Amino acid sequence: MIQEIIVTTQNEDGTTHIAPMGIREEKGLIIIAPFKPSATLENIQRNKSAVVNRIDDVRIFSGCLTGRKDWPLVPTDKVLGKRLQAALSHLELELDSVEDDDLRPRFYLKPVIEVTHSAFKGFNRAQSAVLEAAILVSRLKMLSKEKVEQELEYLTIAIDKTAGENEKIAWQWLMEKIDSFQKETKESETA
Ligand SMILES: Cc1cc2nc3c(=O)[nH]c(=O)nc-3n(C[C@H](O)[C@H](O)[C@H](O)COP(=O)(O)O)c2cc1C
Numbered sequence: 001m002i003q004e005i006i007v008t009t010q011n012e013d014g015t016t017h018i019a020p021m022g023i024r025e026e027k028g029l030i031i032i033a034p035f036k037p038s039a040t041l042e043n044i045q046r047n048k049s050a051v052v053n054r055i056d057d058v059r060i061f062s063g064c065l066t067g068r069k070d071w072p073l074v075p076t077d078k079v080l081g082k083r084l085q086a087a088l089s090h091l092e093l094e095l096d097s098v099e100d101d102d103l104r105p106r107f108y109l110k111p112v113i114e115v116t117h118s119a120f121k122g123f124n125r126a127q128s129a130v131l132e133a134a135i136l137v138s139r140l141k142m143l144s145k146e147k148v149e150q151e152l153e154y155l156t157i158a159i160d161k162t163a164g165e166n167e168k169i170a171w172q173w174l175m176e177k178i179d180s181f182q183k184e185t186k187e188s189e190t191a
Pocket residue numbers: 004005018019020021022023033034035036037038039040041061065131134135138
């Protein structure tokens with residue numbers, strides 16, 4: 001099973017890098033697999049640590065893909081770094097081993113401490129729709145306009161029926177990004 005979370009890592013200048021990632025668990029270890037090149041990859045290699053943030057504020061997924069990365073942070077307990085203030089729970093990790101790959105290395109990380117901050121409130125279809133749309137945004141260069149529009153048409157149903165304020169904002173940011181990408185693509189085709 002893959003779980004979509006936010007990884008926070010420390011940059012060389014002491015600031016915190018925030019990136020959505022899909023993680024897996026295998027034999028008690030967490031696997032993070034960033035595509036090269038990646039700041040997350042460089043930071044894990046250098047610091048030998050990372051933090052997994054489990055969130056339900058989908059604005060953070062959407063924000064990371066639309067240039068809004070300034071989310072409140074809190075110092076971690078055991079490993080170098082910070083976690084998201086909005087994390088329902090967070091997991092601090094230390095590097096155990098690396099499976100190198102030209103395209104997508106796999107980091108195996110050992111949990112050091114796990115802290116719950118707030119209860120899971122239940123599934124929400126609009127949050128899932130935002131996640132799916134965020135994945136589409138991360139792959140815009142690889143997908144046809146028709147495929148994106150077809151997927152959005154279906155995802156919009158869950159947004160219209162079940163979104164709260166945060167989901168509406170997150171959705172809006174992603175739609176603006178898709179609009180500007182499609183306009184740029186059209187302009188470069190006609191130029
Ligand atoms: C839900 C979601 C899951 C993602 N999972 C991954 C992942 O497992 N590996 C990856 O390299 N990028 C993933 N991405 C895309 C990265 O978040 C994005 O490309 C990011 O900029 C990674 O590069 P960075 O480490 O340099 O920030 C995901 C994006 C979303 C929205």
